[in-house]
Amino acid sequence: MKVRRDNADELSFGYFFPTGQTDHIWSDEAARKTPKLERQVFCDMAQAAEATGFDSLFIADTWSGHQRAAEQAGHQSPKFHAAMLAMGLFAVTEHIGVITTLHTTHHKPAHIARMGATLDAFSDGRWGWNVVTGFGDPEARLFGEELMVEHDERYAMAGEFVEIVKRLWTEHDAIDVDGKYYQVRGRIKAPRPVQNPHPLLVSAGASPTGMDFAARHCDMLVVAGDSAEQVQLTEKRLEPIVRAAGRDDPLGVSPFAIVIVREHEGEAEEEYERLCRSLNFEATRELTADILGDIRSIDALFSGMTREEAAEAWGSGRGILKFLGTADQVAEQLIEMKRTTGTTNILINFPLWNPREVLDFRQVLDRLEDAGVWSRPEDRDFSW
Numbered sequence: 001m002k003v004r005r006d007n008a009d010e011l012s013f014g015y016f017f018p019t020g021q022t023d024h025i026w027s028d029e030a031a032r033k034t035p036k037l038e039r040q041v042f043c044d045m046a047q048a049a050e051a052t053g054f055d056s057l058f059i060a061d062t063w064s065g066h067q068r069a070a071e072q073a074g075h076q077s078p079k080f081h082a083a084m085l086a087m088g089l090f091a092v093t094e095h096i097g098v099i100t101t102l103h104t105t106h107h108k109p110a111h112i113a114r115m116g117a118t119l120d121a122f123s124d125g126r127w128g129w130n131v132v133t134g135f136g137d138p139e140a141r142l143f144g145e146e147l148m149v150e151h152d153e154r155y156a157m158a159g160e161f162v163e164i165v166k167r168l169w170t171e172h173d174a175i176d177v178d179g180k181y182y183q184v185r186g187r188i189k190a191p192r193p194v195q196n197p198h199p200l201l202v203s204a205g206a207s208p209t210g211m212d213f214a215a216r217h218c219d220m221l222v223v224a225g226d227s228a229e230q231v232q233l234t235e236k237r238l239e240p241i242v243r244a245a246g247r248d249d250p251l252g253v254s255p256f257a258i259v260i261v262r263e264h265e266g267e268a269e270e271e272y273e274r275l276c277r278s279l280n281f282e283a284t285r286e287l288t289a290d291i292l293g294d295i296r297s298i299d300a301l302f303s304g305m306t307r308e309e310a311a312e313a314w315g316s317g318r319g320i321l322k323f324l325g326t327a328d329q330v331a332e333q334l335i336e337m338k339r340t341t342g343t344t345n346i347l348i349n350f351p352l353w354n355p356r357e358v359l360d361f362r363q364v365l366d367r368l369e370d371a372g373v374w375s376r377p378e379d380r381d382f383s384w
Contacts, residue, residue, distance in 0.1 A: 001125030001194050002097060004219075005383045011338050011374050012384065013365070014056040014099065014254065015049040015358065016349040021074030023060075024258060025351040026284045026315045027275040031074040034353055039088070042080075046089040048355040049096060052362045053377055055384060056097035056128065058202075058347055059085060063106065064138040070283035082130075083115050090123040095382040099128035099202055104158040106134055106143050112161075113168035114188050120199045121191035128200035128384075131218060133158050155205065155213045157181045162201070162217045169193050200384055202254075211238055215245035220252035222347060224320050231255050231321075231341045254345040255337070257321035260352070261330050261360055268324040275351055276316040284315030317351070331367035338373050 005012060016023060021031040035041045049057055061082035071077040082100035089098050100119070102112055112129070119127040133154035134140075140148040149157065160179045167175050168188050177184040193199050203214040204222035214221040215238070223234045235253060242251050260268040313319055321337075323330045337343055350357045368374035377383075 003381060003383045004200075005344075005380065007375075007380075008250070008344065009373070011334065011343065011368065012055040012345045013053070013374075014058045014345055014347045015054045016256070016347050017049075017057045017059045018045065018353050019060050019079045020076040022351065023076065024256075024317045024320065024349055025272075025275050026070070026073075026075040026280050026287065027278045027351070028073060028280050029278040030275055030351050031280075037078055037080070042085065042088065043092045044355045045353070045358065046093050046096065046098075048358040050093050052359055053365045053374075054096060054348075054358075055345070055377060055382075056099050057089060058099045058130065059101060060130070061101035061103075062139065063103070063134070063142055064136060066138045067283070067286040069280070070286050073280050073283050075280060075283045076287060083119060086119055086127065087122065090119070090126065095126070095377060097126045097128055097200070097384060098123070099130050099200065101130040101132055103132050103134040104161040105149055105154055106139075109161050109164040109168065109182055109184055110188060113165045116165070116199055117169060117188065117191055117193050120193035120195055125194040125199075127193075127195075128202055130202045130204065130222075131158060131162060131213075132204070151207070152209045155209045159213055159217060166198055169198055206234060208237075208241070211241045212245065215242045215247060215251055218251070219249075220254050220345060222254045222256055224256055226319055226321060228337055228340045231337070231343065235342050250344075252344040253342055254347050255321050255341075255343055256347045257323055257349065258317045259323045259330065259348050259350055259361070261325070261327055261364060263326065265326055265329070268326070268330075271352070272322065272324055279312065279315050281312070281315075284312065288315065327363040327367060331364050331371070334364070334368060335371055335373055 018037060021034045021037065046057060059082040061079060065071060083102060086098045086100045116127065116129055135148060137148050140146065160181050164177055164182055164184050169192055172187065174187045175184060201218040202220045202222060203210065203218045205211065205213055206223055211221065223231060225231050225234060238251065260271050262268040262271065323333045334346065365374055369376065
């Protein structure tokens with residue numbers, strides 16, 4: 001069973017698992033060069049990440065598939081259901097954690113409580129929940145609603161939802177909840193989660209309301225930003241929110257990053273620029289239209305831009321961190337990120353993903369181990 005890490009001087013690493021031929025650089029070249037997503041590829045990628053030394057796999061997920069140009073080109077498609085995919089990955093790995101996205105707005109607390117308990121018990125404590133509220137009217141219409149619930153109210157619903165789920169996980173007698181949004185009476189069947197006090201809970205909501213939700217209910221916050229300075233600004237915004245929430249333990253901060261490691265100096269940067277030149281603009285405009293205006297933290301990254309400019313910036317990953325270079329250079333960049341921010345975990349996305357690309361990241365981790373900012377998962381009992 002996994003335990004929680006207690007060494008704040010070290011970095012841990014999550015691998016942003018492929019949820020389409022491309023993620024965060026919607027390049028047609030990347031879509032052509034990445035492996036076809038099917039059972040064996042999923043298994044190979046999970047095993048490669050575990051062998052490399054990643055602590056977790058992070059499976060993003062959304063429901064609506066109305067973006068036809070993006071889907072046809074393989075951008076964010078196919079997107080296998082996160083929780084169901086996780087069960088297959090647990091079966092072919094031994095130690096790596098799997099964090100799955102599950103939406104509160106579209107489920108009942110008992111649904112998530114039972115699914116999560118099964119995932120955590122089956123994996124002997126390797127499951128984590130990326131708590132999302134959902135976004136976009138097309139998604140709402142899939143579930144019989146014409147409009148999505150307003151942003152701040154979604155988080156109010158999610159707070160009540162998560163507290164009920166935690167009670168269903170930890171209280172063995174029947175609960176009786178008559179809340180503003182949910183009414184629950186009874187108890188769920190065994191098994192229950194094996195992690196104590198509950199499975200790892202992650203959120204990526206970086207609006208003030210989203211941060212407040214994470215501070216009150218979660219263990220880690222995934223943040224966006226294209227520099228260490230942007231991460232620092234997010235941390236400063238987060239500090240008073242965490243204090244107001246009255247939590248005793250720190251809220252982990254996990255920046256999201258694109259990584260390209262190549263043997264020779266300059267090759268990784270050239271690779272990134274070449275991918276950006278093959279952006280699928282129609283797909284990018286579709287995907288960005290869904291995001292901007294509905295995910296406030298991302299909307300803020302591109303304030304002052306036109307929709308076309310924002311689409312190009314978001315589709316090329318220019319709004320998020322990038323670690324590009326040789327293994328030595330990327331290791332130095334990561335060490336500097338750890339030195340200048342409160343980062344505890346970094347969520348890594350390889351735009352030209354394949355098992356070899358993931359395994360090659362080990363040379364970066366070896367350098368971080370030599371610098372004392374990373375230790376092998378097996379040396380710390382495979383803790384989160």
